[in-house]
Amino acid sequence: MSGTDTDFPVADASGSAIPADLASLESEVRSYSRAWPAVFRSASGSRLRTDTGDSYLDFFAGAGSLNYGHNNPVLKRALLEYLDADGITHGLDMMTSAKADFLRAFQAKVLDPRGLDHKVQFTGPTGTNAVEAALKLARKVTGRHAVAAFTHAFHGMSLGSLAVTAGPKQAGAGIPVGHTLRLPYDGFGTSGGSGLDLFEELLKDCGSGVEVPAAVIVETVQGEGGVNVASVDWLQRLASLCERWEMLLILDDVQTGCGRTGHFFSFESAGIRPDLVCLSKSISGYGLPMALLLLRPQFDVWKPGEHNGTFRGNNPAFVTATAALANYWADSTLTEATERNSHRIGEFLDRIARAHPEFGLRSRGRGLMWGIAFDRPDLARLISRESFARGLVIETSGAQSQVLKILPPLTITEAELDEGLGVIGDAIDKLAAF
Missing domain, CATH: 3.90.1150.10 (Aspartate Aminotransferase, domain 1)
Structure with missing residues (x-):
């Protein structure tokens, strides 16, 4: 051969x-x-x-x-009933009954049982929209520019997301992208060392030339990067470093969330609490475009309309998402x-x-x-x-x-x-x- x-x-x-x-x-x-x-x-x-x-x-x-x-027949039935009743299909970020039902269901079925106090921001309808919002918010909160990201990471195809994405896909930006500190992901390379050791040394040494980043963005399992799995210990240490150095921890759960890795959120098994969580893909449950950013209340410093988008209120997606939560997340x-x-x-x-x-x-x-x-x-x-x-x-x-x-x-x-x-x-x- x-x-x-x-x-x-x-x-x-x-x-x-x-x-x-x-x-x-x-x-x-x-x-x-x-x-x-x-x-x-x-x-x-x-x-x-x-x-x-x-x-x-x-x-x-x-x-x-x-x-x-x-x-899915349960979700399809809910969607068809909603459309047959002339339910709102597009409403920007106006409050609608479909949106209200989803928010209440998400709090009752997802946030409250896990002791999470995060607020919900509806971004544009794709995962990269949620990532862009997270990066933008982290910089606004901290006043810093750089974001730490990892080898083999994939976070989307828009410019900000490409800056924290690693590998050949970055070429799709067409221009240089920066303000990123690239670190070895858990298990990267053959030396056996931990990228977090290096990260901590860079943060501690004022002569390293590395400023404290605004945030760290991470996937618990790197899907597009080759299905690389971070260990619980590594994730816990990363979360500890973020807390100690006042960097926001952004968890990209676009592909790994909504039950894909077992629990609703991929970070649950590590017992950590990210500051910002990006969700998309299966959050609607039916393949309908929908994305959201979960943010701790103290970081909700947006001004009204400061980050928006025409399709941040996909009401049919709210309907199927609510049905998915009711039918698949009421128990284990x-x-x-x-x-x-x-x-x-x-x-x-x-x-x-x-x-x-x-x-x-x-x-x-x-x-x-x-x-x-x-x-x-x-x-x-x-x-x-x-x-x-x-x-x-x-x-x-x-x-x-x-x-x-x-x-x-x-x-x-x-x-x-x-x-x-x-x-x-x-x-x-x-x-x-x-």
Whole structure:
């Protein structure tokens, strides 16, 4: 095997199934339609269906925006009833009944049970909008400019978010981005040292040339960066450093929140309390655009309208979000199911690693967010393409797309989970036999 994609016979991923007139009309920036050359028409639960009638199991879940599956019937019913009653669909940040219901449900089902006193700010409808608001607010509160961020981080594609994002995606800014102190994430490199040791030394030494940052932004699990998982001890120490040096701790829970890693918030298992929390993706529950920033009351120093956006009040998203909270976060049923399925994935990946030591397979993850890294960077892409040919939608992550990323809906059944894992196993077996 010489190490090129053409060495291994897999399904064509050039996008040839996309009608030529559409392929020529849409911008070259498109990506997922190239990776999965099909025209999808409908979806329900953990299944996608194409216009030719083919069915695909979904281990992508809208990049984590469909934690409750496609067209979840409970959420769909709430949305259709709201629309049928001519409910408000767009209201900027006006108070509406849908917004009031969501705020009360979020406080009762999420904030109060966890002893959190955070206020809720509705930003523009995407994760990067929430991150931009957090960065802007941290600088306003502290009067400082720099923000500490980590290797392999991904926080969005707008300019401020790109400044704290690491790796090749930064080139998308088109201009230099700065005011960022880049630090090693937990487990980064081979030296065995901790990036937090370095961070603390820089903060302590007045001759280091490093000013105390306004904030530190972190993901507890770096999804786009390769499914890198921070330990509880590391997160707790980071939170302690932020408190000691009066830096705001920004927790980017855009992909890892809303139950993806087990608890509603990914930081709950570490027992820390971030100053600012960014949420998006699955907060609406139905794949509808919605994002919010949670902020401690003492940091709510905004003037009215100082940070706004036309689509910061997506009322249909409020409706489905409220239904999701009522149906999935009134008890621990979903969290317990996620933990069971997490163990199921971990055990499967351990077996695959033992069966194929030649690939140097390494797995890591939490909840229903797992990654499989290989010694050869191109293997994850090959397995993703072969899995698609076998009826499984699954993406890659990492700076070189070297990690196969398992991200199914949280509502997936055990039978469906086993089916998808079986496809991955068969694709790896085929690669080993070639």
